[in-house]
Amino acid sequence: MAGETLGGTKTEKKVMVAIDESECSHYALEWLLKNLFESISAPxxxxxxNAQPLNNFGSIYAASLGSAPPxxxxxxxxxxxxxxxxxxxxAKEICAKAGVTAETITEVGDPKEVICGAVEKYNINLLILGNHGRGVLKRAFVGSVSNYCVHNAKCPVLVVKKPM
Known part of the structure; x- marks a missing residue:
């Protein structure tokens, strides 16, 4: 990654870690910093x-069609x-403890679509996600953000599974 050269100079790579309120996503960030630190160091x-899910806004929007105040x-x-x-x-504190400065970005929308959109928008070279470890049945109903991103992101995707 960061060690690749173009004409003798190191080329900048962009690594994005998508986080949510789950411990799995923060574990993925910590894993990255511990195991791939040299790969993401300068330049x-x-x-x-962070994707702010629409489901919170959707239920309020539906309620507002009735009598919910603005x-x-x-x-x-x-x-x-x-x-x-x-x-x-x-997340920034976790990075700072590892001596890494990170940029933070948040957008509103369906997490799987917003994450994949951000990969393209910010020209990401590697996407890292935590695995929630949901069972087959729950994934069928709720869906899997990591599975969607593995199949739709326009860059390599690393899914980090937190040990049980």
Whole structure:
């Protein structure tokens, strides 16, 4: 990755770790820093990405068609922003402890689609995700973000499974 050269100079690579509130995603970040630290060191860039899911907004939107006040929608959106900010701050602290500076980005939408979109938008060279370890039945109903990204992201995807 970072060791590749183009005309004798190291080329910058962009590595993105997608995090959510799960311990699995933070484990993936810690695993990256522990096991691939040299690969992401200068001149490479580490991006910590958080997708704010639409499902919180969708239920409020549906409720607002009835009698939900706009203040409820706004307060829920603000709460989601605070949660996202806290997740990104925690991730930045994990990186700082490892001596790595990371850029943080958050976007609103269906996580699997927003993550794959961010890969293209930010020209990501490697996407790293945590594996939630859901069973076959739950994956069938809820879906799997990591599975979707493995098949649809426009870059290599590393899925890190947290040991039991």
């Amino acid at each position: 490479s860039q580490l991006i910590i990405f 203040e409820l929608i706004q307060s829920t959106q603000e709460y989601q922003k605070k949660v996202s900010f806290a997740l990104l701050e925690r």
